[in-house]
Amino acid sequence: MQHQDPQRENELMMTRRHLFGKSALGVGTAAMASMLGPDLLATPAKTKGVPGILGSKTHHPAKAKRVIYLFMSGGPSHLDLWDYKPKLTALYGKNLPKDVRDGQRITGMTSRQKTLPIAPSKYKFTLQKNNDKGVWVSELLPHTATVAKELCVVHTAFTEAINHDPAVTYIQTGSQIPGRPSLGAWLSYGLGRMNENLPGYVVMHAKSRHAEQSLFGRLWGTGFMPSDHQGILLRSEGDPVLYLSNPKGVSRKDRRAQLDTLSAINRQQHKAFADPEILSRIKQHEMAYRMQMSVPELMDLSKEDKKTFELYGEEARKPGTFAACCLNARRLAQRGVRNIQIFHRGWDAHGNLAGEHTSQCKDVDQGSAALIKDLKRHGMLDDTLVVWGGEFGRTVYCQGRLRKDNYGRDHHPRCFTVWMAGGGVKPGITYGRTDDYGYNIAYPDGTPMRPKPDKHKWTPGTMHVHDLNATILYLLGIDHKKLTYRYQGRDFRLTDVHGHVIKDLIA
Numbered sequence: 001m002q003h004q005d006p007q008r009e010n011e012l013m014m015t016r017r018h019l020f021g022k023s024a025l026g027v028g029t030a031a032m033a034s035m036l037g038p039d040l041l042a043t044p045a046k047t048k049g050v051p052g053i054l055g056s057k058t059h060h061p062a063k064a065k066r067v068i069y070l071f072m073s074g075g076p077s078h079l080d081l082w083d084y085k086p087k088l089t090a091l092y093g094k095n096l097p098k099d100v101r102d103g104q105r106i107t108g109m110t111s112r113q114k115t116l117p118i119a120p121s122k123y124k125f126t127l128q129k130n131n132d133k134g135v136w137v138s139e140l141l142p143h144t145a146t147v148a149k150e151l152c153v154v155h156t157a158f159t160e161a162i163n164h165d166p167a168v169t170y171i172q173t174g175s176q177i178p179g180r181p182s183l184g185a186w187l188s189y190g191l192g193r194m195n196e197n198l199p200g201y202v203v204m205h206a207k208s209r210h211a212e213q214s215l216f217g218r219l220w221g222t223g224f225m226p227s228d229h230q231g232i233l234l235r236s237e238g239d240p241v242l243y244l245s246n247p248k249g250v251s252r253k254d255r256r257a258q259l260d261t262l263s264a265i266n267r268q269q270h271k272a273f274a275d276p277e278i279l280s281r282i283k284q285h286e287m288a289y290r291m292q293m294s295v296p297e298l299m300d301l302s303k304e305d306k307k308t309f310e311l312y313g314e315e316a317r318k319p320g321t322f323a324a325c326c327l328n329a330r331r332l333a334q335r336g337v338r339n340i341q342i343f344h345r346g347w348d349a350h351g352n353l354a355g356e357h358t359s360q361c362k363d364v365d366q367g368s369a370a371l372i373k374d375l376k377r378h379g380m381l382d383d384t385l386v387v388w389g390g391e392f393g394r395t396v397y398c399q400g401r402l403r404k405d406n407y408g409r410d411h412h413p414r415c416f417t418v419w420m421a422g423g424g425v426k427p428g429i430t431y432g433r434t435d436d437y438g439y440n441i442a443y444p445d446g447t448p449m450r451p452k453p454d455k456h457k458w459t460p461g462t463m464h465v466h467d468l469n470a471t472i473l474y475l476l477g478i479d480h481k482k483l484t485y486r487y488q489g490r491d492f493r494l495t496d497v498h499g500h501v502i503k504d505l506i507a
Contacts, residue, residue, distance in 0.1 A: 049336070050200075052192030058477025063424025063506070064385040065194070067187070067472060068329050068340045070368060072360075073168060074213055074347030077394040077409055078417040079438045080121045080357055083155055084136035087436045088120035088396065092404075096397045100437050102452070107162055109350065109399060110410045116397035118437070119407040122354065131428030140361040143369035150372050150381070152425040152505055156432025156441045157463045158453060159392055159413045164213050164348065167391035167413065171465045172219045174494045181223040181485070183469060184339040186494045187476065188229040190483045195336030202332055203231040203341050206322035208363060210346030210356050220341065224487040231341065234328070301327065312370040323367035330374050333384055347390055350399050351408035372421050385423025385475050387468075392416050396437045414452065415441050418468065424475045426507045432461045458500035470499035475506070 079085060096116040110116065125136045128148035135153050137145040144151075161167035166176035173180040181189070184201035193200035203220045220231030269275070301317070301324075308327070309316055316323040325342045332340050344364055349356045368388060375381040393416025394409035415434045421427065433442045440448040441462055453462040463471075470480040473494065480499050484491040 048194075048196065050193045050196055052188065052190045054190050054192075054478070054483075058191070059479040059482055060474075060477055062475070062477030063383070064422070064475045065383045066333050066338045066340070067385040067387065067423065067476065068333060068371065069183075069342070070326075070364070070371075070386065070388045071172075071341060071343050072347050072364070072388070072390040073215065073343055073345045074164065074349075075167075075390045075392045075394055075411055075416070076347045076360070077121075077349065077353060077357060078155070078415070078434075079394065079396060079409070080123055080353065081138045081141060081361070082136065082153060082417040082419075083415075083434055083438045084125040085120070085396075085436060085438045088118060088438075091118045092120055093117050093402055096437070096439070100435070100439050100448070102440070102448075102450070104414060104452075105162065106395075107411055110395075110397070113399075116395075117402045118396055119398040119402055119409065122404065122407075130430075131426075133430065135428075135430050138361075140357060141365050143366040147369045147372045147421070149428040150376070150421045151419045152421065152427065152429050152431065153417065153419045154431045154463050154505070155415070155417050155434055156453075156461055157389065157416050157418045157465070157468065158441060159465050160455070161392070162411050162413050164391065164411075167411075168213075168215075168219060171391050171468070173223065174466065174469060174496055178216075178218050179223050180492070181225045181229070181494070182218075182220050182231065183472065183494060184220055184231050184341060185222040185225055185229040186473070186483060187339045187478075189225055189485065190478055191338060191476065193336070194338055198332070198335055198337050199232040200337065201229070201231040201339045201341075202337050203233045203343070204325040204328065205233070205320075206325045206342055206344045206363070207320045208322075208344055208346040209359050210348075212348055213345050215343055215345065219343075224492075225485055231339075308374070311374060313366045316367070316370075321367075322363045323370065326367035326371040327374075330371060330378070330380075333375070333380060334378070349394065349408060350410065352406060353394075353408055354406040375422060381422035383423060385425065385472065386421045387418065387472065388420075389418030390416070393438075396439050412439070414439065418463070420505070424507055425505050429505075431502075431505060432463065455498050460504075463502055464498070464500075466495040466499035467502055470495050470501050471505060474501040 094117065096118055101116070121138070124139045126139070126145065127134045128137050128145050130148050130151070135148050135151065137148060159167055159170060161170045161176050169178055170176045172182050188200040191200070201220065205215065220233070222230045304327070312323045312327050315321045316327045318324060322342065322344055329340045329342060344360070346356065346360055372381065372386060375384050375386070392411055392413040395412045397410070399408040399410045415438070433444060433446065434440060435442040435446060435448045441453055442448050444461065449459065453459045453464070455464045455466055458464075458467060473480045473483065480493060480495045480501070484493045
């Protein structure tokens with residue numbers, strides 16, 4: 001039996017209704033194809049990049065070209081890493097005053113405790129000189145302390161979510177409810193890709209000894225946007241991307257022929273049904289084909305010199321470590337990937353903070369500092385925004401039994417620390433202040449804010465998660481109020497109907 005041409009077979013399967021639908025859409029589809037450009041061609045594109053919805057013009061001049069987000073999933077303790085509170089030593093074991101808690105809800109893990117005993121940090125802090133009053137850094141972060149002059153340290157980030165999944169979903173997508181596009185998806189949608197052979201959004205999961213929390217694909221997904229804006233997960237073992245390699249017996253030429261045929265069928269389907277997701281499927285197939293050549297070279301660290309590995313440490317030679325992910329982040333940034341996100345799990349220290357945070361900081365400290373130094377020596381720090389932080393902080397009171405050599409802390413959304421570097425933020429500054437307990441955001445004189453800050457109206461000296469995302473978008477040239485996507489009759493945006501650009505942080 002003679003095989004039919006696949007495209008002809010598809011045409012023969014059309015119903016009468018499909019035929020009329022195809023005819024009605026023909027002129028419009030042809031016009032659309034001419035506008036969508038090289039990203040939908042069956043052959044590799046010849047342009048250097050693929051523009052987003054904003055084209056070549058951003059809402060205002062961008063200070064950063066790209067962002068590298070180091071996300072500490074689980075909630076690192078600001079009290080043990082960044083927010084130095086020496087007055088707590090004299091309050092060891094005493095119950096947290098009711099007026100400090102001020103009625104704030106707490107999790108079910110500590111709600112049944114008869115007391116909430118204050119647990120001062122067991123770690124030493126040193127004041128690192130920066131460009132203003134200096135920043136206190138824990139002994140757990142000796143490498144990060146060496147780049148204090150590059151950091152913009154924000155002590156007053158806050159959120160409403162008190163549990164991990166909604167809190168991580170909130171800071172990643174602007175909503176505690178799953179289903180919204182992630183920050184990286186918004187950047188891809190608005191700004192497009194700088195390199196046709198690599199995705200605009202790449203995600204890596206660094207290995208951790210305490211990886212308790214799960215991470216879901218929706219955290220770097222597209223929600224209701226076309227799926228070609230989603231983050232591409234790079235793996236540390238096997239193929240860097242699933243199904244990157246061709247099966248045995250399939251050559252690159254064979255693969256090209258398969259994609260050409262599949263692309264032709266998909267175009268026919270799009271003419272028949274006008275489903276935009278079909279166009280996204282074509283884009284993804286073409287990106288996968290290009291990545292077969294670009295990704296293996298990217299993941300090959302053998303050409304990095306000795307000084308680079310001295311900077312990142314020997315851990316960088318081990319695939320999947322945080323240091324290796326940071327080194328790959330610099331390589332991705334060099335090759336034009338606009339948004340790079342490294343997730344490091346295991347910061348949920350409810351009962352063994354001394355053991356777990358010591359291990360976690362050992363994982364991330366040198367890599368974080370090396371990334372900043374490496375970007376700077378390559379002349380890339382000025383236009384690369386680096387962000388470090390988690391979904392919330394941890395409580396000043398102890399969860400469970402209090403011991404001087406060890407203790408646990410519960411979730412604390414009311415204030416936590418995030419730092420940024422490069423990419424147009426002021427280097428060497430601290431922003432915001434918390435009270436003497438590290439429990440509430442405070443005014444500059446140390447008086448706790450009453451009532452607590454509200455996401456609906458920005459208060460100077462504070463940074464809600466919407467404000468953080470609005471500021472990140474601003475640094476990349478985007479007005480968070482103008483970058484919208486219409487879905488189900490409503491214009492959505494990353495910051496929902498909130499968000500304030502914190503100009504005090506911008507150089």
